Amino acid sequence: MNALVLGYGNPLRGDDGVGWVVAERLQGMAGITAVPLHQLLPEHADLIHTAVHVIFVDAAVAGEPGAVQVQTLAPDRHGLAASHQMSPGVLLAMAAELYGRCPTAHLITITGQNFAYSETLSPPVQESVYQVVGFLVAQLIGELVSEDANGRI
Amino acid sequence: MSKTITIDPVTRIEGHSKITIQLDDRGQVADARFHVTQFRGFEKMTEGRPFYEMPALTARICGICPVSHLVASAKAGDALLAVRIPETAANLRRIMNLAQITQSHALSFFHLSSPDFVMGFDADPAERNIFGVMQRYPDLAKDGIALRKFGQSIIELLGGKRIHPAWVVPGGVSAPLSEEDRDTILAYVPDAKARLLRTLDWYKGIFGNFDAEIRSFANFPSLFMGLVHRDGRISMYGGNIRIVDAVGNIxxxxxxPEKYQEYIAEAVEPDSYLKSPYYKPLGYPDGIYRVGPLARMNIISxxxxxxADQEWAEFRALQRGAVLSSYMYHYARLVEMLYCIERLEQILNDPDILSKHVRAFASPNQLEGIGMSEAPRGTLLHHYKIDENGLIRWVNLVIATGHNNLAMNKGVLQVARQFIRSTKIEEPMLNRVEAVIRAFDPCLSCSTHAIGHMALHVQLLASDGEVVDEVRRG
Known part of the structure; x- marks a missing residue:
């Protein structure tokens, strides 16, 4: 597997589902395996270790609605490891320790505006979905993800 | 001076349960209570909705075991339609339920509880977590992940997605199984079986190392309840209720199931949103019973x-009569996972599983319907009343964790009496109080599923309310 995109959140809680929407938009594109998820689970470590790059996409609370942040991730043994909610860093650590391989990894967050019951995204978040999808298509299909991709889009 | 130790919350994510331990004037444990302080309200919020929405709505109760609610709800819907669903549909539901039980048990055993077995209950909490397991027994950790994936993949193949599939509906299922998907699932089976047998061998070699926990983790006489076939075989989907006592007598x-109100009543305690069902003929609280893996192993023939029959015979040989220690829930989960894998293989090898007739269509023909099935944690019941337009008028949900409420309370008290040595709050006591609850794998909207250590707030209070000691973690 070349690139794995794990977009997670609750699509019934407005902008919390933005990761889910991004992953859905990327499904079926050559070179990308995109998986919309409610939450990160232990078995995703098995999926992660087979990828060259892994991109986590999640909603954020802090910042201006629609703001997009990209950060490089590293394995983190001390992150959140509850049964039905694991942090990306913990999954990367599990992939590294169990399967001996941890792909390069980035977390993309999009700041949400509305987290109430809703199946639609707010306008600024919807706008950011277009940017993020375009960015990921350019980066992943072109295999341009690099270790220094931190920052804003 | 009497004191109260409060563990609040027990859970990490939603934090909706707590434990209080009451000490007497001599510092001895006088009483202990497990309180569930969250309120979900599904019984009320679904009133007025069309009955056919109930499987999809009630599946939202739980992100770990949505299939269990789908199955029980769809069975209640079948009763409202007053139809006998096609046998292939019942078998497809069975497969999904067996896959669900497998993945849920895998999460409980490998990810939540194995750190205690591998590192020991007294180990440093910084080491007693899934990474500790991965370092000592990497194959065990991989087996846990693989068995989770096995169950989840089957659910996804059948239902189209892993969480909240809408495939199970009143009257049957919405789509038949393809030959390709049948073969895909069957191809998963040998690997899953091998991993489970390896885990059983390992666990049988180490579980005896925890004598103190076996003796004190909710180890007391009680009734046990669950569904069985007419010949006494285990039944995860249908059948009727069997109740056995502590010495194994039926x-x-x-x-x-549809007459449950004749033999089960539900008590309500002022300090918990979790109801306390009891066996009606013995009254409250003497009618305490347990459900779930341990109970199922105790009730079946x-x-x-x-x-699974070989492993079950070995399990039952642990104790004359019923196996009473709730510590043995862990062992029972492994035997059940083996049964689930073997049973779904049996069903898939029946050519009728590919039949296209998987749904009975009808309008409501009854105004009241009850559905019961076995969920990972025990017997699950959905009871609906509807109006002439098919809209829900009244709902009662009796979930497995509720059945075990009285036993969990008694278990917390037993562990507290065994391990509280002073009025000082110590880590080994905290871990064991969590672990006795974890043995039941309660589902307080999934919130008690926590790896490593749960978020805890423990206060030791004097009788005048003064905080004598306090511990926070998580």
Whole structure:
């Protein structure tokens, strides 16, 4: 597997589902395996270790609605490891320790505006979905993800 | 001076349960209570909705075991339609339920509880977590992940997605199984079976190392309840209720699920949103019973699959009569996972599983319907009343964790009495109080599923309310 995109959140809680929407938009594109998820689970470590790059996409609370942040991730043994909610860093650590391989990894967050019951995204978040999808298509299909991709889009 | 130790919350994510331990004037444990302080309200919020929405709505109760609610709800819907669903549909539901039980048990055993077995209950909490397991027994950790994936993949193949599939509906299922998907699932089976047998061998070699926990983790006489076939085989999907006592005698057998109110009543305690069901003929609280893997192993006459029957016989030989220690829930989960894998393989090898007739269509023909099935944690019941337009008027949900409420309370008290040595709050006591609850794998909207250590707030209070000692973690 070349690139794995794990977009997670609750699509019934407005902008919390933005990761889910991004992953859905990327499904079926050559070179990308995109998986919309409610939450990160232990078995995703098995999926992660087979990828060259892994991109986590999640909603954020802090910042201006629609703001997009990209950060490089590293394995983190001390992150959140509850049964039905694991942090990306913990999954990367599990992939590294169990399967001996941890792909390069980035977390993309999009700041949400509305987290109430809703199946639609707010306008600024919807706008950011277009940017993020375009960015990921350019980066992943072109295999341009690099270790220094931190920052804003 | 009497004191109260409060563990609040027990859970990490939603934090909706707590434990209080009351000490007497001599510092001895006088009482202990497990309180569930969250309120979900599904029984009320679904009133007025069309009954056919109930499987999809009630599946939202739980992100870990949505299939269990789908199955029980769809069965209640079948009763409202007053139809006998096609046998292939019932078998497809069975497969999904067996896959669900497998993945849920895998999460409980490998990810939540194995750190205690591998590192020991007294180990440093910084080491007693899934990474500790991965370092000592990497194959065990991989087996846990693989068995989770096995169950989840089957659910996804059948239902189209892993969480909240909408495939199980009143009247049957919405789509038949393709030959390709049948073969895909069957191809997963040998690997899953091998991993489970390896885990059983390992666990049987180490579980005896925890004598103190076996003796004190909710180890007391009680009734046990669950569904069985007419010949006494385990039944995860249908059948009737059997109740056995602490020495293994059958107290009641073949009780129809739809008459549950004749033999089960529900008590309500002022300090918990979790109801406390009890066996009606013995009254409250003497009618305490347990459900789930341990109960199922105690009530059945056999599993009905070759390897699981061998393991079941070994399990039952642990104790004359019923196996009473709730510590043995862990062992029982492994035997059940083996049964689930063997049973779904049996069903898939029946050519009728590919039949295209998987749904009975009808309008509501009854105004009241009850559905019961076995969920990972025990017997699950959905009871609906509707109006002439098919809209829900009244709902009662009796979930497995509720059945075990009285036993969990008693278990917390037993562990507290065994391990509280002073009025000082110490880590080994905290871990064991969590672990006795974890043995039941309660589902307080999934919130008690926490790896490593849960978020805890423990206060030791003097009788005048003064905080004598306090510990926070998580």
């Amino acid at each position: 107290v009641a057998d073949q009780l129809p 056999r599993c009905g699959t070759r390897l």
